[in-house]
Amino acid sequence: METDWDEIARVGFPPPGIHAMPTPASTLAFDNSQELLWAGNEYGRVSSFYGPELQKYTSFRAHASVEGPVRQLLFNDKGVISVASRSIHMSSRRGLTMWHITHDKMIDLRCMSYTSKGTSEILVAGCQPTMFRVDVDKGKIVEELPAADQYTMMKRAHYICAATKTGAVDMLDHYSFKVVKKWQAHAGYINDMDARNNFLVTCGVSPRQQQAYMLDPLANVFDLKKLAPLPPIPFHAGAAFVRMHPRMSTTSIVASQTGQLQVVDLMNPNTVNLRQANISSFLMALEMAPSGEALALTDGDCFLHLWGSRSKIHFAELSSPTELADPVVPLQPLDWSIDTPLHSIGLPYYRDTLLSSWPSHLVFEVGNPPSKLDPDILATMTASGYAPNPKKTRRYQVHDTRLAEKISAPLMAPKFLSEKARESPSSPR
Amino acid sequence: FNGLTSKFVAAYDNSLHFSDHLTSELNRELENARILRLMMKLNFINERPEFEHDRQWSETGDRYYLKLFRDYVFHQVDAQGNPAVDLAHVLACLNKLDAGIDEKISLISRDEQNCFIVSYKELKRGVEAAFQDLLKAGRRG
Numbered sequence: 372m373e374t375d376w377d378e379i380a381r382v383g384f385p386p387p388g389i390h391a392m393p394t395p396a397s398t399l400a401f402d403n404s405q406e407l408l409w410a411g412n413e414y415g416r417v418s419s420f421y422g423p424e425l426q427k428y429t430s431f432r433a434h435a436s437v438e439g440p441v442r443q444l445l446f447n448d449k450g451v452i453s454v455a456s457r458s459i460h461m462s463s464r465r466g467l468t469m470w471h472i473t474h475d476k477m478i479d480l481r482c483m484s485y486t487s488k489g490t491s492e493i494l495v496a497g498c499q500p501t502m503f504r505v506d507v508d509k510g511k512i513v514e515e516l517p518a519a520d521q522y523t524m525m526k527r528a529h530y531i532c533a534a535t536k537t538g539a540v541d542m543l544d545h546y547s548f549k550v551v552k553k554w555q556a557h558a559g560y561i562n563d564m565d566a567r568n569n570f571l572v573t574c575g576v577s578p579r580q581q582q583a584y585m586l587d588p589l590a591n592v593f594d595l596k597k598l599a600p601l602p603p604i605p606f607h608a609g610a611a612f613v614r615m616h617p618r619m620s621t622t623s624i625v626a627s628q629t630g631q632l633q634v635v636d637l638m639n640p641n642t643v644n645l646r647q648a649n650i651s652s653f654l655m656a657l658e659m660a661p662s663g664e665a666l667a668l669t670d671g672d673c674f675l676h677l678w679g680s681r682s683k684i685h686f687a688e689l690s691s692p693t694e695l696a697d698p699v700v701p702l703q704p705l706d707w708s709i710d711t712p713l714h715s716i717g718l719p720y721y722r723d724t725l726l727s728s729w730p731s732h733l734v735f736e737v738g739n740p741p742s743k744l745d746p747d748i749l750a751t752m753t754a755s756g757y758a759p760n761p762k763k764t765r766r767y768q769v770h771d772t773r774l775a776e777k778i779s780a781p782l783m784a785p786k787f788l789s790e791k792a793r794e795s796p797s798s799p800r
Numbered sequence: 801f802n803g804l805t806s807k808f809v810a811a812y813d814n815s816l817h818f819s820d821h822l823t824s825e826l827n828r829e830l831e832n833a834r835i836l837r838l839m840m841k842l843n844f845i846n847e848r849p850e851f852e853h854d855r856q857w858s859e860t861g862d863r864y865y866l867k868l869f870r871d872y873v874f875h876q877v878d879a880q881g882n883p884a885v886d887l888a889h890v891l892a893c894l895n896k897l898d899a900g901i902d903e904k905i906s907l908i909s910r911d912e913q914n915c916f917i918v919s920y921k922e923l924k925r926g927v928e929a930a931f932q933d934l935l936k937a938g939r940r941g
Contacts, residue, residue, distance in 0.1 A: 389912060415860075416913065430915045432859040460860060465904075466916035468862040471855070696906035696917050702888045712828035713835055716891040721899035726924045727838035730935075 376666075378649055379684060380677040382425045384669065387414045387436075393673040397440030401660040401667065402451075405464065405693045406686045408658075408667055409451060410675065411441025417453050419464070421693055423665075423684045425677055428693070431468075433460040442481050442497075443525075447490035447507060454480050459495055459505060465694060470510025476501045482533070484525040487545035494548060496522040498536060502548070519550050528566035529595040536560060538575055542595065552598045556591045559584050563657070565623070567615035569596040570637060572623050574610040586611055590625050592637055604640045606633060612657035614666075624666070628653050632666075648676060660686040742770035835891070838898050845930040846870050859909075865918050866926050868907040869897075900924030 386393040396410035407428060408420045415434030420427060433441060434455035445452045450463040457477045461469045480497035486504065492513070496502040498521040504514040520541055524534040530542035530551060538557040541550045556564075557575025564573040571593040576584040586609035592601040604610070608627035616622035621637045630648035648654065652671035659666050665686050666678040677684075705715055745761055752758040786794075845866065851857045857864060873893045876884040896903060900921045907916045 385913075387913070427915070429917060430913060432914060434860065458860075465918065466914070467865060467918060467922065468860060470862075471860050694904060694917060697903045699905075702892055705888050707887045712831070713891060714828065714831035716888055716895060718895045719899045719901050721901065723900060725834070725898045726841065726900060726927060727834045727898050729837050733935075 375680045375682075376646070376678055377681070378676055378678055379423060379681055380425045380675075382420065382675050384410060384412070384673045384675055385418060385427070385430070386673075387412055387416065395655050395671060395673045396669045396675065398443055399656045399658040399667050399669055399675075400444040400446070401658060401665070401686050402464070403446050403661045404448060404687050404689070404691050406690050407464065407693065408675070408677070408686065409444050409446075410669070411444060411453060413440045415439070415441060415455050417441055417444065417451065417462070419451075420675070423677065423679070425675060429464065429466040431462060431466040433462060434458050443483055445483060445485065445493065452483070452493065452507065454483050454495060456480055456497070459483070459493075459503075461507065461510060472505065472510065472512060474503070474512060476515065477503070481523045482525040484527045484531045484533075486531070486548075494525070494531065494543075496525065496533065498523065504548075516548055524561065524564055526564060526566040526571075528571065529569055532564065532566045532571050532595075534561040534564055534573070538577075540564065540571065540573060540593070542598070554593055554600065556593070557587055562586065563612040565613050565615045566595065567617065568620045569594060570601075570615065570621070570623075571595055572604070572613045572615060572625075572637070574613050574625070585609070586628065590623075601637065602640065604635050604637070611654060614657055614659040616663050617659065617661055618663040624657070624659065626654055626657050626668075630654050630668070630670070648678070650674075650676070662686060662688050740772045742772050834898065835894060838894055841927060841931050842870070844934060845927060859914065863926060863930060864914075865907055865916050866923070866930065868909055868914075868916065869918070869923055871910065872905065872907055896920045897923055897927070 384393060384396050394413045397413050398411040400409045402409060406422050408425060409417060410420070411417050411433070414436040415432055415438055416430060417433045418427070418430040433453045435458070438455040438457050440455065442454050442456070450461050450469055452459065452461045456479050458471060458473045459480070460471045463469060476499070478497070478499040480495055480499070482497065483493045483495040486492045486494050491507050493505050493507055494502060495505060496518055500518055502516040502518045503512050504516065505511070506513050520535040520539070522533040522541070523536055526532045531545060531548070533541045533543055535541060538560050539553055539555045540561070542552045542554070543549065544551050556573040558577035559575060561573050561575045564571065573591045573593075574586070575591070576586050579585050588607050588609055589603040589605055590610040590613050591603045594601050604623070604625060606625050606627065608629065608631045610625050611628045612626040614624050616624065623635060623637060625633045625635060626648070630650040632646040632648060634644040636642060648668055650668070650670040650672070655669045655671055657666070657668055662685055664679055665684050668676040668678065670676070702716065705711060745763065747761045748758045855861050857867065873890055876886065876889060878884045897920050902919055902921055904917050904919045907918055908914065
């Protein structure tokens, strides 16, 4: 982190309702192709913030609020994928739903990762016995896999590194999803981890006396190439969060819960660069932009902080322009008298079939007699015109009134006298 | 015969005026049917009670924005929160929807929590797909 880095924006994370108390963001992620910072809240809503001023961009409900917090976000060129406990959702960046998957075996999903197939397939897992392989383009579950353990976090590097509930990290193969190596990183559970290139860094907690859990004063490091642990990074304030620098392959940023940031080289852990984030409560999450030029923090007071250098800050390595709403051209005031024709506002230039074009095969009968009122309604109607609904048909069910007329008055051929006599039971034989 | 000429010219003039009048009337009312058909399609799909529990129309569904578009067109308010009844706005929106142009608008839900950016092209496609679903369901029944 260069010396000119500073907090350059701070915005309140929007509360879940107009009059509701704000809640902290449950997950944070930088977009990898646009200048957007994404955050999920505790009620399944995903919001995005544009540019270094963190302007509100889009916000949409990705999961039902009963499912709890949004756990993780992933990006591809078409949109953003989010996961909550019982569903996986994909939306375009502009907020339109592309697909939404729910399944009986989705009980407590926590994390996901891209697999060997680039960004067209994800592996979704959680604190449950099943994992899912999902085709991102089609939005379909491809395969259900038994999970070797209960996973809370996933990062893709040389292997898919999956943190278990019990403080270990499983290195999963990209193709077969078999556990290649299990590494017990911490004694309690893993609070945060990051994997990039050949390194995996974890921050975790260990149980101390009286069942209390405390953050370990070290961040553990693992070499993914040799599958062997490396010397840990000492961090006395208690390492809570860690991110690897995307450009400088051996640099990582470790943060404590109180907002102390330490930039450290994994190969040379003694040269450190310390900074203090200006927060008054606990740090809740830390995220680094794919460009390495911005850092986002969220705290217990529900603020999002953006760090970077004022002159150079940008999020994505190659950012494509973000699609904003077009400015509305003000219309000329028109005098809407009864004589003003409706074509005063013209149709824009077009090539395709108009939406108003009506299919020609639809033919409807007109001029039917009105349907008869049910005699029950007429019998129970009060003077003011109210009557209980007898509920014999559906609400606004179509009646074929022509058919009804035909049945009620069939034309009978006149009968001979002899026929009439035969039908009449009283007639003497 | 000489006395008739002036009457003849006047009658001819009147008939020309009449045909002009008819043409201009036709010109004025020509668009109405198109807008009516569009409104009918929109009203067929919006707020159907059987859609109330349909996942596609829920907040996480892929047709939720069609609901919001109805609000955008017809439920505009001014700065004081009074309803803005602006025929020009409605007509402009409907015409853009009819043509399905690339212009993007920002749709906001009633609780101001959801915010989408949608193009008229996507809206047009969504309305047409929803309407075709209705036709299909009707044929089956």
